[in-house]
Amino acid sequence: MSLDKQTVAKVARLARLKMDDAELEERVPQINTIIKWVEQLAEVNTDNVDPLPSPVDIGMKQRKDEVTDGNCQEDVLANAPESLEGFYVVPKIVE
Helix, strand or coil, rough: CCCCCHHHHHHHHHHHCCHHHHHHHHHHHHHHHHHHHHHHHHCCCCCCCCCCCCCCCCCCCCCCCCCCCCCCCHHHCCCCCCCCCCCCCCCCCEE
């Protein structure tokens, strides 16, 4: 599959890209090279290949699921201009 100048101009217009004739002449071979490369990748047999998030087999670091920063309500509210019953007091916005 290859694209001609009119098709590239149409795609550029749909993508809201302004291209003059010189840019279109330059981009058509570049886009066709990219399309040929993608077609070449499609020919690769990947039937017995498991999908991977990364080509490198690295395990995710995990930590214990435990609360480490809790019970510091006083410290959090220390910088509040006004607090009431453990909550921030903010001005009423909706009347």
